[in-house]
Amino acid sequence: MAPAWSPDDDPFGLVFGSLGFGLTLGLALQxxxxxxxxxxxxxxxxxxxxxxxxxxxxxxxxxxxxxGSLIAAAATWSALARLQNPFRQGMxxxxxxxxxxxxxxxxxxxxxxxxxxxLLALALLAGLTSxxxxxxxxxxxx
Numbered sequence: 001m002a003p004a005w006s007p008d009d010d011p012f013g014l015v016f017g018s019l020g021f022g023l024t025l026g027l028a029l030q031x032x033x034x035x036x037x038x039x040x041x042x043x044x045x046x047x048x049x050x051x052x053x054x055x056x057x058x059x060x061x062x063x064x065x066x067x068g069s070l071i072a073a074a075a076t077w078s079a080l081a082r083l084q085n086p087f088r089q090g091m092x093x094x095x096x097x098x099x100x101x102x103x104x105x106x107x108x109x110x111x112x113x114x115x116x117x118x119l120l121a122l123a124l125l126a127g128l129t130s131x132x133x134x135x136x137x138x139x140x141x142x
Contacts, residue, residue: 011083017137018079019096024130026072026100027107031123033064034107038116065101073097079137 040057052058073093080089110118 014080014082015092017133018076019092021079021130021133021137022072022076022096023099023103024126024133025075026068026096027103028123028126028130029068029071030065030100030104031107031119031126033061033068034111035116035119035123037061038111038119069097069100072100
């Protein structure tokens with residue numbers, strides 16, 4: 001269990017650091033989902049009819065996006081454990097879940113302009129940023 005929050009801690013640093021951690025982790029996961037979906041689409045022929053929502057790329061996009069948002073929310077929840085306030089943890093976890101979906105919209109123009117290498121670079125950059133923020137949160141220098 002995480003140590004309890006004390007008045008000597010910076011609550012704003014903890015909150016904003018946790019939000020940044022969850023959002024960048026969510027962006028990294030959403031970018032990886034988009035990269036895998038684009039890779040799967042390379043082997044499938046292009047359909048001129050309506051999109052097949054039961055195809056493996058469509059299902060991966062749907063469930064991978066949902067899972068990425070849930071993981072981002074869980075990461076924010078656990079990073080805020082020192083607050084020992086489930087209401088605030090849940091509220092900020094929901095903000096992170098929806099915020100990671102909105103932030104993932106950055107992947108669409110990157111995919112169009114640069115393609116799969118751009119998605120990989122975005123995932124690596126967001127993952128590295130999330131790792132660095134998470135390390136700061138663990139050491140208490142948020």
